[in-house]
Amino acid sequence: MPTSVTHDILIIGGGGAGLRAAIAAAEHSAKLSIGIVSKVYPMRSHTVSAEGGAAGVMRDNDSLDQHAKDTIFGADFLADQDAVEILVNEAPGELIQIEHWGCPWSRDPDGRISVRSFGGMSVDRTVYAADKTGFHMLHTLFQTSLKYESIHRYDECFVTSILADDGKARGVTFINMYSGQVQLITAKAVIICTGGCGRIFPFTTNASIKSGDGMALAYRSGVPLKDMEFVQYHPTGMPGTGILITEASRGEGGWLVNKDGYRYLQDYGLGPPTDTPVHRKMELGPRDILSRCHMQEFQKGRTFEGPYGHYVHLDLRHIGEAVIDSKLPFVRELSRNYLGIDPVYEPIPVRPVVHYMMGGIHTDADGKTPMDGLFAAGETACVSVNGANRLGSNSLTELLVFGARAGRAAAQYAEQEPAGPSQPLDALAGDEQRRLEQQYFRKEGGKVRISEIRDAMQHAMEEGVGVYRNEEDLLKTCQTLRDLRHRFSDIRIEDKTDIFNTERTTVLELDYMLDLAEAIANSALQRKESRGSHTRTDYPDRDDENFLKHTMVLRTPEGPKIEYAPVTITRWQPEERKY
Amino acid sequence: MAEATLKIFRGTAERSEYQTFSVPTYQGMVVLDAVHDIQAGQAPDLAVRWNCKAGKCGSCGAEVNGNPRLLCMTRMDQYPAGQPIVVEPMRRFPLIRDLVCDVSWNYEVNKRIKPLAPKPREADGTYRMQQYDIDRVQEFHKCIECFLCQDVCHVMRDHGKYDFAGPRFMVRLAALAMHPLDTVDRLRDLRDAQGIGYCNITKCCTEVCPESISITDNAIIPLKERVAGEFYDPLAWIWRALRGKKADTRNPVH
Ligand SMILES: Cc1cc2nc3c(=O)[nH]c(=O)nc-3n(C[C@H](O)[C@H](O)[C@H](O)COP(=O)(O)OP(=O)(O)OC[C@H]3O[C@@H](n4cnc5c(N)ncnc54)[C@H](O)[C@@H]3O)c2cc1C
Ligand code: SF4
Ligand code: SF4
Ligand code: FES
Numbered sequence: 001m002p003t004s005v006t007h008d009i010l011i012i013g014g015g016g017a018g019l020r021a022a023i024a025a026a027e028h029s030a031k032l033s034i035g036i037v038s039k040v041y042p043m044r045s046h047t048v049s050a051e052g053g054a055a056g057v058m059r060d061n062d063s064l065d066q067h068a069k070d071t072i073f074g075a076d077f078l079a080d081q082d083a084v085e086i087l088v089n090e091a092p093g094e095l096i097q098i099e100h101w102g103c104p105w106s107r108d109p110d111g112r113i114s115v116r117s118f119g120g121m122s123v124d125r126t127v128y129a130a131d132k133t134g135f136h137m138l139h140t141l142f143q144t145s146l147k148y149e150s151i152h153r154y155d156e157c158f159v160t161s162i163l164a165d166d167g168k169a170r171g172v173t174f175i176n177m178y179s180g181q182v183q184l185i186t187a188k189a190v191i192i193c194t195g196g197c198g199r200i201f202p203f204t205t206n207a208s209i210k211s212g213d214g215m216a217l218a219y220r221s222g223v224p225l226k227d228m229e230f231v232q233y234h235p236t237g238m239p240g241t242g243i244l245i246t247e248a249s250r251g252e253g254g255w256l257v258n259k260d261g262y263r264y265l266q267d268y269g270l271g272p273p274t275d276t277p278v279h280r281k282m283e284l285g286p287r288d289i290l291s292r293c294h295m296q297e298f299q300k301g302r303t304f305e306g307p308y309g310h311y312v313h314l315d316l317r318h319i320g321e322a323v324i325d326s327k328l329p330f331v332r333e334l335s336r337n338y339l340g341i342d343p344v345y346e347p348i349p350v351r352p353v354v355h356y357m358m359g360g361i362h363t364d365a366d367g368k369t370p371m372d373g374l375f376a377a378g379e380t381a382c383v384s385v386n387g388a389n390r391l392g393s394n395s396l397t398e399l400l401v402f403g404a405r406a407g408r409a410a411a412q413y414a415e416q417e418p419a420g421p422s423q424p425l426d427a428l429a430g431d432e433q434r435r436l437e438q439q440y441f442r443k444e445g446g447k448v449r450i451s452e453i454r455d456a457m458q459h460a461m462e463e464g465v466g467v468y469r470n471e472e473d474l475l476k477t478c479q480t481l482r483d484l485r486h487r488f489s490d491i492r493i494e495d496k497t498d499i500f501n502t503e504r505t506t507v508l509e510l511d512y513m514l515d516l517a518e519a520i521a522n523s524a525l526q527r528k529e530s531r532g533s534h535t536r537t538d539y540p541d542r543d544d545e546n547f548l549k550h551t552m553v554l555r556t557p558e559g560p561k562i563e564y565a566p567v568t569i570t571r572w573q574p575e576e577r578k579y
Numbered sequence: 580m581a582e583a584t585l586k587i588f589r590g591t592a593e594r595s596e597y598q599t600f601s602v603p604t605y606q607g608m609v610v611l612d613a614v615h616d617i618q619a620g621q622a623p624d625l626a627v628r629w630n631c632k633a634g635k636c637g638s639c640g641a642e643v644n645g646n647p648r649l650l651c652m653t654r655m656d657q658y659p660a661g662q663p664i665v666v667e668p669m670r671r672f673p674l675i676r677d678l679v680c681d682v683s684w685n686y687e688v689n690k691r692i693k694p695l696a697p698k699p700r701e702a703d704g705t706y707r708m709q710q711y712d713i714d715r716v717q718e719f720h721k722c723i724e725c726f727l728c729q730d731v732c733h734v735m736r737d738h739g740k741y742d743f744a745g746p747r748f749m750v751r752l753a754a755l756a757m758h759p760l761d762t763v764d765r766l767r768d769l770r771d772a773q774g775i776g777y778c779n780i781t782k783c784c785t786e787v788c789p790e791s792i793s794i795t796d797n798a799i800i801p802l803k804e805r806v807a808g809e810f811y812d813p814l815a816w817i818w819r820a821l822r823g824k825k826a827d828t829r830n831p832v833h
Contacts, residue, residue, distance in 0.1 A: 040628075040630060040636075040638065041638075041682075041686075043637060043723075043724050044628075044630050044636040044637060045636075046630075046631075046636075048631070048635050048636050048723075049631055049635055049636075096700075096704065096705055096706075099705075099706060100697050100700070100706075100760075102695040102697070102755075102758060102760070102761075104713045104716050104717050104758075105713070106710065106713060107709060107710040107713055108710075109710070110707070111708055111709055112705070112707065113705070129720075130717060132721070135635065135723075136720055139720060143689075143694060144694065146689065146690055146694060147694045155683070155686075178675060178681075207630045207631040207632070207633075207636065208629065208630050208631075208632070241632065241633075243632075337634070338607065338633075339607075340607065451619055494623045494624060495623055495624030497624060497676075499591065499626075499675060499676045500626040500675050500676045500677075500679045501624070502626055502627070503623050503624060
């Protein structure tokens with residue numbers, strides 16, 4: 001029988017969103033006991049990797065309406081405009097609040113918080129802490145969370161299921177990595193903050209833990225996933241490793257050039273090229289468009305070829321060593337370490353790589369999912385503020401604003417809920433333990449290697465659900481993924497030990513990713529238009545009449561089932577998205 | 580294709596051994612790549628922590644040829660060809676399995692540090708600060724909590740003095756002490772609860788820090804001077820006399 005503990009609120013994930021939610025719930029009431037279960041120490045969460053910054057209106061030359069408009073326009077009108085208004089309204093307060101907790105924002109000479117330009121934003125509004133913004137935010141949130149005695153952490157514990165009672169989320173089971181034991185936490189409310197799932201793709205800026213576990217957990221609990229076909233490619237990742245070169249390098253004036261040394265973006269309606277960066281033009285165009293330009297240059301034979309495929313150059317030389325060292329020190333460090341290149345003297349090879357999931361668990365603006373007691377926030381959720389294409393630096397803001405909102409909403413919900421589930425959950429947890437043991441822990445004689453299925457899945461995703469998509473390739477990918485799902489039952493697990501068994505978690509992550517891969521590919525297959533990051537060569541235009549709506553994908557035994565839900569339009573009527 | 584040999588620590592506190600593996604090498608390869616190569620084929624049950632593979636998340640600390648390093652930032656080609664590269668878990672912490680050890684002690688220490696308590700905001704609800712104030716704390720905020728410095732510090736490693744919070748937390752305390760908004764006095768805690776007196780400035784911690792934080796010069800020495808200034812203990816007087824400096828602790832040494 002699994003051992004069990006009880007909390008009022010249980011948060012899965014100790015990244016930016018999870019910690020912000022925990023603090024919000026703790027501030028709401030000191031009486032609520034809060035648990036955070038995370039498969040890595042919170043400080044190892046992927047939020048540490050965010051470099052560029054967090055957007056919010058901080059200056060007189062800017063306005064909330066302008067931030068909202070840029071976001072909605074960038075989203076190709078698929079964002080819910082009421083949610084976007086909440087995002088921009090609450091952003092400045094959150095950014096100042098986190099400074100109050102100790103986050104060292106970079107400053108202007110007059111002592112105010114500095115702002116920098118970012119792709120798709122019409123004025124400078126991205127707040128930053130050198131080029132380690134997410135890192136400083138996560139540290140600050142973590143240290144702040146330690147202040148509250150009501151917050152309890154379960155580090156290096158891997159969640160395997162959400163337990164429901166009477167249709168309400170009531171707890172989770174997890175594997176304690178130290179002992180290999182399956183344990184149970186019951187709670188009145190569960191908040192999923194598990195981040196994105198870039199690892200489904202072969203080239204990604206996402207760290208190894210980004211396997212979308214929470215999305216899959218919600219999907220398995222019958223909650224729809226929204227707009228999963230919208231996968232953001234970042235135009236400047238390192239070939240091979242996928243390590244990100246931050247967009248701030250373009251904000252500071254970096255150029256993208258093809259193999260002829262030509263700033264090719266001017267050929268795609270983003271010109272004219274200027275020496276200093278101009279908002280929303282050239283290199284400061286939005287990510288989806290820049291990634292497509294790259295692919296077209298490749299088709300025209302104007303990219304370089306290297307051991308990891310095609311690439312172009314990001315040239316920072318004209319910015320000079322002083323600016324590189326003060327504003328982009330990490331770019332220099334990474335280039336030197338991983339490419340043996342010093343960007344002060346040489347251009348950096350870059351290519352589009354998978355970066356961010358616009359889609360995710362369907363929630364409202366308080367992080368509530370359709371399942372009672374289940375909430376979600378951060379990259380794993382889809383509110384939706386990012387629509388068909390997220391603007392850089394909106395997601396750190398999103399995890400603060402909606403992390404806090406989900407924390408408060410879950411706290412209110414927990415206060416109103418009666419003490420416990422109508423029946424003890426131990427029996428359910430016992431079932432889950434048996435499932436894990438039979439399928440994985442004590443499994444004998446499987447034949448298929450984990451890496452074989454993972455590589456095949458990643459390859460199928462790149463083939464069918466890359467920057468450009470079409471019906472034929474998508475159908476093939478959907479079929480391959482179905483086959484892989486069947487083959488997965490014959491997986492081979494060699495490590496039978498209990499203590500810190502990473503092969504087990506790797507295989508469970510693969511199981512989650514296979515679900516999500518199918519959800520993404522089928523959502524993309526059904527959306528017969530091009531919008532934001534979703535580009536169909538067979539349906540090259542945006543089709544508002546038929547597709548100005550959110551995709552909702554549900555899990556069924558036969559595979560994903562697609563439904564649609566309306567988009568909320570308030571003050572900004574859809575217009576053509578031109579930069 | 581060139582090959583390298585790795586001698587890797589395997590096992591738990593009860594039973595352990597060193598296993599030797601050969602892996603093909605390529606340009607730019609780091610030790611973590613070699614470990615992954617071994618996991619993919621020869622030893623799927625090899626336990627190791629890692630995540631970002633970019634020196635940011637602080638997961639992959641271990642000892643390579645006896646030196647505390649991040650596996651993902653340690654190039655294979657810096658070691659002489661033909662000699663085995665020895666990979667072991669951080670020695671200072673209790674072993675869990677293979678290359679994974681229990682670093683939870685550090686989080687317990689952290690809990691004992693009084694958190695930031697900021698001064699009131701300005702009239703418009705924001706703060707004004709100067710970039711040089713921010714730069715000063717940003718160096719300390721860069722810490723990725725890899726705990727390599729905690730691993731190497733001889734106060735704990737060789738002398739087992741766990742009432743010393745260790746270099747990582749001297750960095751954290753310095754970040755708080757020099758934060759332009761902070762209002763809390765932690766000097767007595769530094770002397771008593773965090774045992775700053777144990778540090779005898781060997782600078783081993785600074786040498787291993789992957790973030791190149793000048794732990795000793797910029798964090799520990801200014802903190803020691805503050806503590807000395809506060810409590811006037813005779814040793815501190817001698818210390819300051821030797822360094823020939825006033826206890827101006829607001830400015831880190833450059
Ligand atoms: C390289 C890079 C740079 C970026 N730069 C920017 C930027 O400049 N500006 C911006 O706005 N955005 C940026 N982003 C995006 C942004 O960083 C992320 O969207 C955001 O940090 C996600 O935060 P999160 O809290 O939702 O999830 P994460 O920080 O990924 O945290 C997820 C948490 O869930 C836990 N977890 C997951 N699965 C399980 C499980 N099964 N059991 C238990 N725990 C689990 C993990 O342990 C972790 O604690 C960047 C992203 C990348 C990849
Ligand atoms: S300088 Fe001090 S803290 Fe650093 S290793 Fe030496 S004794 Fe430890
Ligand atoms: S101070 Fe340096 S060595 Fe110590 S934990 Fe932080 S980053 Fe690691
Ligand atoms: S894997 Fe993140 S620091 Fe090495």
